[in-house]
Amino acid sequence: MCGIIGYIGTKKASPILISGLLRLEYRGYDSAGISTVEKDGLSIMKDKGRVKNLYNLKGIDDLQGTIGIAHTRWATHGKPSKENSHPHLDNSQSFSVVHNGIIENYHDLRTFLINNGYTFYSQTDTEVIPNLIHYYYSKDTKDDELKVLRAVQSACKDLKGSYAIEVISKYMPNNMIVVRKDSPLVIGKGDEENYISSDIPAILSFTTKFYLLNDNEFAVLSKDNIEFYDISLNKVQKDLKNIDWNASAADKNGYEDYMLKEIFEQPNAIRETIGSRLPENEPCNFEDLNFTKEFLSSINKIYIVACGTAMHAGLTGKITIEQLCNIPVTVDIASEFRYRNPIVDKNTLCIYISQSGETADTIAALKLAKSKCATTLAISNVIGSSITREADYTIYTHAGPEIAVASTKAYTSQVILLNILAVYFAEVLQSTSSENIKNMKKSILELPYKIEDALKTSDAIKNFANKIYNEKDVFFLGRGIDYNTALEGSLKLKEISYIHSEAYAAGELKHGPIALVENGITVISIITDKNLVEKTISNIQEVITRGAKTLVVTNQALPSNNIDVVIDVPDTCVYLSPIVSIVPLQLLSYYISKEKGLDVDKPRNLAKSVTVE
Ligand code: F6R
Secondary structure (H helix, E strand, O other): OOEEEEEEOOOOHHHHHHHHHHHHHHHOOOEEEEEEEEOOEEEEEEEEOOHHHHHHOOOHHHOOOOEEEEEEEOOOOOOOOOOOOOOEEOOOOOEEEEEEEEEOOHHHHHHHHHHOOOOOOOOOOOOHHHHHHHHHHHHOOOOOOOHHHHHHHHHHHHOOEEEEEEEEEOOOOOOEEEEEEOOOOEEEEOOOOEEEEOOOHHHOOOOOEEEEOOOOEEEEEOOOOEEEEOOOOOEEOOOOEEOOOOHHHHOOOOOOOHHHHHHHOHHHHHHHHHOOOOOOOOOOOOOOOOOOHHHHHHOOEEEEEEOHHHHHHHHHHHHHHHHHHOOOEEEEEHHHHOOOOOOOOOOEEEEEEEOOOOOHHHHHHHHHHHHOOOEEEEEEOOOOOHHHHHOOEEEEOOOOOOOOOOOOHHHHHHHHHHHHHHHHHHHHHOOOOHHHHHHHHHHHHHHHHHHHHHHHHHHHHHHHHHHHOOOOEEEEEEOOHHHHHHHHHHHHHHHHHOOEEEEEEHHHHHHOHHHHOOOOOEEEEEEOOHHHHHHHHHHHHHHHHOOOEEEEEEOOOOOOOOOOEEEEOOOOOHHHHHHHHHHHHHHHHHHHHHHOOOOOOOOOOOOOOOOOO
16 A cells, blocks of 8 residues: 655655655565755655666756655556656645545645645546645635644545545645544654654664654654644643664564564564563463453453454454454455445454554444444554554553564464463463463463474475466365464465465365366465364375375375375464464465566555555
């Protein structure tokens, strides 16, 4: 999705803006641009294509301004083109604007502005914003230092939809104004300089101190000051947050790609997720929750709501919570949950999982449950992200920044956190034996070492990837908890290798999909539940009989020896096995993508943070 960068300080803004945009590239985009305040007015440099093309634009080296805004665009309204790229100017060239999000009523606003003499040069929804600001600025008869802010405020009152907006103006040459609603934006505080970004990792190398804007809040920045205002332009105070991610966490650190780095970071990411939550011989420690037995006993239903990989993490969490706590759990896709009038009331706990904490559907689903009086709990990786500010409670995965579009370490840390949460609930509710709790805790603490072992399958997986990278279709099979891993393995493969793949509950095979199994097709299976080994093996035999090439990821001793490749992973408690068995499948999609020469970290059409519906 689109990305925003801003700089206001004492240095030349343009190189800082471009380097910030380069760090936002992973979010996905098709065009890029910057705008700076120059002595003779506002500069605009933009084009479709990669951020690095900006370096070649005529005049870019001549820019001297120390205040600027920048943008990577992911086309929604209008094709990728220079005209549609941001920043956009108003007709009088007095206001320059970048915008993330979608203005739903842009058509009406455009008509209104055209009727008032304005001309449009792009097909974007964004171009209404600078012109609306100009419209209100020219109507305001009061001439004081808040005049531009008032114009931005009036324009925002007319906007329906989601936005994170940066504005610079020739009428306020020492300032920048930013505002957000349902779209991410953070403010980084430096020394005699301040930064704006869509996410924290992009500006971590400049600062670790951040202000987080709430919806409908404005900030007016100068190089050494930031003032915050609410929707009515009353001043508000904000706390500065120190983020304990270091800048190198957002670098490749010698790895060829972020995805590979993040796969190999999983043992440590998980150590961070466990943190001090499982003290030896003591109850689980969730400082931010402190749920009482009375409260948890009042919960008669749990929803876990999320999108994509995060939803797959939820499927695995469901199994542990149901088994340890005896509370029914429904896992829902956020974009479905929000439109299907779910039965939710004050006795419902709704858990929302989002790595970025900015996924539009997940946030909307959370707001819906809140409006129905449910208790809401967010699981996120990004401190202060939007979802964490909406939810009643938040727990963090602490996996460190995840830059590759395909989620890997965030997934495993989400699964482990849900398992720790299940143990915590079970302890408070006394819903399972202390022996079970003790075993679960021991298994969780051993997991980082087991993942280290699972990573050793890398060479064998690379060999297999070399054999199948030209395939057109791949099947993933699993039963019980392994079906969830099949779903996640299949999603990873689709995303970054562009191979069509389907995941099926192995028992479903005979009910239709087996018709697609023909000579030479690849079928990948996961077997980690000892009670289901024979059942899944029977299904694998059925595809072998029909000529399939087979790979099985397992921690069990398998009875059959006519499987083509068996990848052994360490044994662990069945609830935790997806955390170990997904590792070879993450590696498989990575190596296939590499073999095909694709951009592993930035797969086509995908964005890291899906901030619009
Ligand atoms: C897949 C992937 C996506 C995300 C989904 C939710 O690798 O990354 O499916 O899991 O877009 O994103 P978050 O967790 O940020 O809400």
